[in-house]
Amino acid sequence: MGAYRKKVQIAILILVVLIGGFAIGNALFKNDSKVPGVGDSPPGFSLFDLNGNAHNLSDYEGKPLIITFWGTFCPPCVKELPEFQRLYDKWQSKGLEVLAINLSEADLPVQNFVSKLNLNFTVLRDVNRKVERQYGLRSYPTTFFVKPDGTISEIAITAMTEKQIQERVEKLFQSS
Amino acid sequence: MFQNTKCECGHQNHVGTVLCESCGKPLGEQLLSDEPLEMRYDGVARRSQKANPNFIDKIWNFFSSVKIAVYLIIITLLASALGTIFRQESLLSEDPATYYEIQHGTIGKIYYMLGLSRTYESWWFTTLLVMIGTSLVVCSLDRVLPLYRALSKQQIRKHLHFILRQKVVHKTQISGDETEFINKLGEQLKKKRYRVHQDGTALLAEKNRFSRWGPYINHIGLILFLLAVLARSIPGFQMDMYVAVQQGQTVEIEGTPYYIKNEQFTVDYYTDDELPEPLKGTARPKLFETKAVLYECTANCNNLTQEPVLQEVYRHDIVMNNPMVYEGLKAYQSGFDATPRLEAVKPVLINKETGEEFGPFDLEIRNPKTSFEAGPYKLELRSQFMEFAIDENGEPTTLSRDPNAPAYLFILSGPGLKQDGEPYLYFPNQIDKLQFNQDAINRPIADRFEIKVNGMENVKLSGPITYLNIRKDKALPYIWIGATISMIGLIMGFYWHHRRVWLRVDSGVLSLGAHTNKNFYGMRNDVAWALGKAGIEVDPKSLDNGGNKT
Secondary structure, three states, X not given: OHHHHHHHHHHHHHHHHHHHHHHXXXXXXOOHHHOOOOOOOOOOOEEEEOOOOEEEHHHHOOOOEEEEEEOXXXXXXXXXXXXXXXXXXXXXHHOOEEEEEEOOOOHHHHHHHHHHHOOOOEEEEOOOOHXXXXXXXXXXXXXXXXXXXXXXXXXXXXXXXXXHHHHHHHHHHHOO | OOOOOEOOOOOEOOOOOOEOOOOOOEOOHHHHOOOOOOOHHHHOOOOOOOOOOOHHHHHHHHHHOHHHHHHHHHHHHHHHHHOXXXXXXXXXXXXHHHHHHHHHHHHHHHHHHOOHHHHHHOHHHHHHHHHHHHHHHHHHHHHHHHHHHHHHOOOOOOOHHHHHOOOEEEEEEOOOOHHHHHHHHHHHHHHOOOEEEEEOOEEEEEEOHHHHHHHHHHHHHHHHHHHHHHHOOOOOOEEEEEEEEEOOOEEEOOOOOEEEEEEEEEEEEOOHHHOOXXXXXXXOEEEEEEEEEEEEEEEOOOOOOOOOEEEEEEEEEEEOXXXXXEOOEEEEEEEEEOOOOEEEEOEEEXXXXXXXXXXXXXXXXXXXXXXXXXXXXXXXXXXXXXEEEEOOOOOEEEOOOOOOEOEEEEEXXXXXXXXXXXXXXXXXXXXXXXXXOHHHHOHHHHOOEEEEEOOHHHEEEOOOEEEEEEEEEOOHHHHHHHHHHHHHHHHHHHHOXXXXXXXXXXXXXXXXXXEEOOOHHHHHHHHHHHHHHOOOXXXXXXXXXXXXXX
16 A cells, blocks of 8 residues: 555656656747747758859858848848958958848849849848748848857847958857 | 554544544544534545655645645736736737837836746746646545545444534434334435435435545546646647738748648628618628638748649638638638739830830739830830839839839830930839829930820739638647536536435434535535434524534
8 A cells, every 4th residue: 555655656746747847848948939049050941042043051061151131122231231242252262151141022123233232142032031030030131140060159130330240250260 | 753543443544634534533633622523535634644754755745735736826826917917929020129118118128027028938837837737636636535435435333522523413312213213214314315324223324425526527627728738838739820822822831831822812891781870881891701722732842942842632711710620720711901902014115206005015013024025115124123212312222022112114225215225214003103203203205205004904903812810729629628527527516515414323312413515504404304204303403513604
């Protein structure tokens, strides 16, 4: 009788620890709404560039990476893109990659814009705002700085000057 | 600590026993008083009451306390209430980091910083629920098993102390044969649907014992309910979101392998005859319906560089309260937007000097071709603005990616035009054309050429957009089952009462005690009725031994 009671007690407490632990752990470690944050890996994607070549995020593994979201309808983005170009010219030889993802606009404005500004980093085309949603964008421009180890080191949700970008890029290289 | 738990009848009781498990004689403190007995759990010890509790016993005892359970419930109630003060983060479309301060000031900021904006998903709220669940299980087990044991082997002949300290008591001298009297009384109680057990000159009559299990059945239901609620945090168990689907389009239901197509959307409005006076002339929708098709993605899913391969799995006409249901996934009609938007236009090029018309050509609003021909003229599309505006430098720009005020910059070339062409800015919407003064912008060319649409037959409008609420809740059936079990338990406990009558005759003296868990008024009437039929007239009120409210 005593031994049986003890067994039931222990069995129930173990169940409580298992179910309760699962539920509490779920609440504790649930990444709220799946939006990537600092320290996370950026969500993978596969998108076309302006020439119709597919690019996978995984193609850029091991490189310091800037992922920026932009649109022609967003004046700060329009101002910021040439800054990225200048930085890219400077750091390209050291391995920096820039992926500028357009916010699901039509072909012509994007083509026009890129050729007007003479951008030669990779410009990708989001489709139906899907990648934008995966990255949990709330305002434009938003830029993700990704370290060579594949984790996000910083998320900038404002437009940056060349100097501000420069500082962050230096950090990316230091961390490698 | 040593405690003598052996009763004078020879029964060895567990530590914590209040009334001897066998003869019912009060033990410990109860013995010293003359008050009616505390009959809770029939005076048996709770399962966990032990002389020397170890660590596990101590945890067990913590959860076994009803006082702790009540505190847990109060804390959970308060926390739930706090969570309703401001809107929860999960319902926001704005950035929660700034929303609360902007909307509610400092209090909002504190609310956000304390994490109350995520009350119901928080680890501490879940911990409270888990603790309540544990307390439910432990409290129930600790009480139901000893109670079951006590009720299933009741002794018929109870100690006089036990009988005469019930809340319903009668003691009187009887004449005649004792056994015959007991038999007679037993017969009467049977008529009241009591089960009667006799042991010589002692009798036990009992009815509706099953109502004692009501609270525990209720608890089983609640535990199932709680488990189902906790299961909702398992990925894929629950979803609740909205999709907007334009007529003719197919959109992905994110987080599932499904795509949903709006084949046709129809809306009926009330006629003026059907509307009350103040609403006449307004558009009041009567019925709207989405002819929907559900597809399952079989290949190239989640790959934006390839077309997904879709396979039709289900079709249904979705109306209010008649959702599409497919394998636990439900699509409810939520709303619609029937505002027509330009999708494509077929403009013509007019030579104003000769009055000749060339074209038409097809211009898609969102993704147009870049080169057109109209008679001898060539039109090269140079720029496209979805929401045309002039920026601070006087340059044309676009304010958004949605075609709210589309404009197209063409380079026209052909007979009567300059060699390398002349620019022409075209606004398909008449209202934009006037607002931005198309003719003034195109001044050098406006009096010679014009691009315009002839009649509505050359305009293609977008179909209405239907808003569907997509829901999935695998936990719901279990919540219903839990709620039903809980209700059955409540009904058992509320509408039936456990009534017992003990009596014994010792040398011509009848001692009778009766107990019920609720409605002592009815209990006294039962006893008085049975006694009356057996030849002892008593007023039901005179049976009251005090200590109760009914």
